Amino acid sequence: xxxxxxxxxxxxxxxxxxxxxxxxxxxxxxxxxxxxxxxxxxxxxxxxxxxxxxxxxxxxxxxxxxxxxxxxxxxxxxxxxxxxxxxxxxxxxxxxxxxxxxxxxxxxxxxxxxxxxxxxxxxxxxxxxxxxxxxxxxxxxxxxxxxxxxxxxxxxxxxxxxxxxxxxxxxxxxxxxxxxxxxxxxxxxxxxxxxxxxxxxxxxxxxxxxxxxxxxxxxxxxxxxxxxxxxxxxxxxxxxxxxxxxxxxxxxxxxxxxx
Numbered sequence: 001x002x003x004x005x006x007x008x009x010x011x012x013x014x015x016x017x018x019x020x021x022x023x024x025x026x027x028x029x030x031x032x033x034x035x036x037x038x039x040x041x042x043x044x045x046x047x048x049x050x051x052x053x054x055x056x057x058x059x060x061x062x063x064x065x066x067x068x069x070x071x072x073x074x075x076x077x078x079x080x081x082x083x084x085x086x087x088x089x090x091x092x093x094x095x096x097x098x099x100x101x102x103x104x105x106x107x108x109x110x111x112x113x114x115x116x117x118x119x120x121x122x123x124x125x126x127x128x129x130x131x132x133x134x135x136x137x138x139x140x141x142x143x144x145x146x147x148x149x150x151x152x153x154x155x156x157x158x159x160x161x162x163x164x165x166x167x168x169x170x171x172x173x174x175x176x177x178x179x180x181x182x183x184x185x186x187x188x189x190x191x192x193x194x195x196x197x198x199x200x201x202x203x204x205x206x207x208x209x210x211x212x213x214x215x216x217x218x219x220x221x222x223x224x225x226x227x228x229x230x231x232x233x234x235x236x237x238x239x240x241x242x243x244x245x246x247x248x249x250x251x252x253x254x255x256x257x258x259x
Contacts (some may be wrong), residue, residue, distance in 0.1 A: 015128025021053040022146045023126040029114035030090050044077040045146040049129045049139035053093035057163045063103050064166045066111050069126035072239045079113040080211045087117040181236040192233050
């Protein structure tokens with residue numbers, strides 16, 4: 001057992017990096033066997049780990065992910081959870097969520113996305129989800145956003161004591177999709193409807209050309225904003241208007257529907 005944990009710790013230093021292919025694996029889930037990322041080609045994926053079943057913070061995260069699942073599907077994104085618990089444990093936990101948990105007005109909530117059973121910590125090792133200084137035997141709150149080609153585009157890590165901001169995960173995906181579709185980058189605090197940033201000039205000729213065509217733009221040569229409407233973004237990445245954060249009224253309505 002000691003040797004297994006030692007090997008796992010060594011593997012955890014090999015966390016896959018942004019821009020690299022997502023490590024391949026086959027695994028049992030609450031929805032049956034999957035081969036990843038093969039079975040998800042053409043989809044964006046949020047692959048996220050949690051420290052353990054029947055834990056309070058993880059329960060609130062899973063319920064929040066579930067409450068937004070249609071919003072993720074609208075932007076061509078699938079959710080996959082993972083911990084080192086068994087399928088039986090996962091099933092017992094999500095059944096308990098459905099029958100015994102109330103959070104943010106949600107009750108009777110059914111978790112409909114798959115949860116991977118990683119009892120041997122094999123997948124956790126491939127993705128660097130075990131951080132030995134926190135725990136040798138459970139995964140931390142890691143998030144991997146993987147694009148339709150199976151490339152890792154974002155990694156996030158949260159301490160065990162802090163629940164994730166699911167709206168921020170969705171915002172990141174939309175920003176990545178917007179950048180891919182329009183060849184732009186997004187500034188701090190960006191949400192759909194805000195100005196984006198054009199790719200800066202990369203040659204002296206491009207700098208001179210920008211200076212020659214400069215009109216109302218008072219910014220330096222390396223910073224140029226332009227507007228892309230939410231409607232244009234919608235046309236590129238989805239057919240449903242689920243990009244903006246719902247109003248409190250709509251949120252309350254959604255909560256009532258979950259009861």
